[in-house]
Amino acid sequence: MANIGIWYIIAQxxxxxxxxxxxxxxxxKDKTKYFLITGIGSFFWMTMFVAIGIATGMSTQLxxxxxxxxxxxxxxxxxxxxxKNTPESKEAGLNFLLVMIVVxxxxxxxxxxxAPAEVRWLHIIGxxxxxxxxxxxxxxxxHYVRITxxxxxxxxxxxxxxLNILYGDFRWNIMxxxxxxxxxxxxxxxxxxxxxxxxxxxxxxxxx
Numbered sequence: 276m277a278n279i280g281i282w283y284i285i286a287q288x289x290x291x292x293x294x295x296x297x298x299x300x301x302x303x304k305d306k307t308k309y310f311l312i313t314g315i316g317s318f319f320w321m322t323m324f325v326a327i328g329i330a331t332g333m334s335t336q337l338x339x340x341x342x343x344x345x346x347x348x349x350x351x352x353x354x355x356x357x358x359k360n361t362p363e364s365k366e367a368g369l370n371f372l373l374v375m376i377v378v379x380x381x382x383x384x385x386x387x388x389x390a391p392a393e394v395r396w397l398h399i400i401g402x403x404x405x406x407x408x409x410x411x412x413x414x415x416x417x418h419y420v421r422i423t424x425x426x427x428x429x430x431x432x433x434x435x436x437x438l439n440i441l442y443g444d445f446r447w448n449i450m451x452x453x454x455x456x457x458x459x460x461x462x463x464x465x466x467x468x469x470x471x472x473x474x475x476x477x478x479x480x481x482x483x
Contacts, residue, residue, distance in 0.1 A: 280330075282326050282327075282329045282330035283326070283327070283330040283331075285326045286323050286324075286326035286327045286330060286450070287450060289319050289320075289322050289323035289326055290323045290450035290451075290453070290454060292319045293316050293319045293320045293323060293454055294453055294454055294457045295316075296312055296313065296315050296316025296319060297313065297316045297320075297454060297457050297458050297461070298457045298458070298460070298461040299312055299316075299461075300312040300313035300316060300461070301421060301424070301458060301461035301462050301465055302461060302464070302465055302468075304417055304469075306357050306415075307354060307357040307358050309420075310350050310351070310353045310354035310357060310412075311350075311351075311354045313350050314347055314350030314351040314353075314354055317343055317346040317347040317350055318343075318347045320343045320346070320347075320454070321340055321343035321344050321346075321347055323343075323450070324336045324339040324340045324343055325340055328340065338386065341382070342382070345375075345378065345379075345382070349371075349375050349409070349412075350412075352368075352371055353368060353371075353412065353413065356368030356371070368413070369413075372409070372410070372413050375409055376406060376409060376410070379402075379405055379406055379409055380402070380406070383398075383401070383402035383405060383406070384402070386398050386401075386402070387399055387402060394438065397430065397433060397434065397438070398434075400430055401427075401430040401431065401434065404423070404426045404427040404429075404430050405427055407423045407426065407427070408420070408423040408424055408426075408427040410423075411423035411424070417465075421462045421465065421466075424458055424462065425458075425459055425462055428455040428456075428458045428459050429455070429459070431451075431455050432451075432452055432455035432456065432459075434451075435447070435448035435451035435452045435455070436448075436452070
């Protein structure tokens with residue numbers, strides 16, 4: 276029981292670290308740096324779920340661990356693509372994006388089919404917002420990713436509340452809510468900081 280308590284505390288610490296990286300990432304206008312910071316944040320997000328799994332059981336966290344791993348790999352590959360910024364790297368990045376979309380569709384469809392009927396609608400919306408976010412990340416400029424992440428974060432936030440019935444357990448995942456809220460707050464602050472300077476909020480790089 277003591278070990279369970281320790282791993283739960285570790286999970287909360289990893290969650291706080293994740294919040295710091297996620298909040299920081301949406302203050303960054305440079306696409307390359309954004310992918311690096313959010314990729315590191317996704318890694319800590321994944322380790323948070325691993326720690327929760329050790330504390331409460333891996334069966335309930337496996338899908339979340341896989342989702343966070345998917346996010347980590349995607350962001351770090353995109354970081355490499357935009358770092359090189361060559362025709363070859365952009366073509367490879369586009370091909371990788373298409374693979375990631377297929378993976379997201381397959382995994383998202385499985386999640387929808389396995390979700391309780393009462394909240395299946397939530398997971399269907401989540402699938403579409405997740406696809407929009409993945410595509411928005413790759414599109415040029417700073418606005419697509421920030422607009423899509425707002426909708427995606429809202430849906431993910433709802434899955435961390437009793438609205439989403441998991442294993443008959445009506446729980447509030449406070450850390451999960453805080454992580455998604457941090458993304459939304461960061462986007463709001465970004466536009467407050469740069470809204471009066473529209474040219475400053477534009478990212479200049481070659482279209483992929």
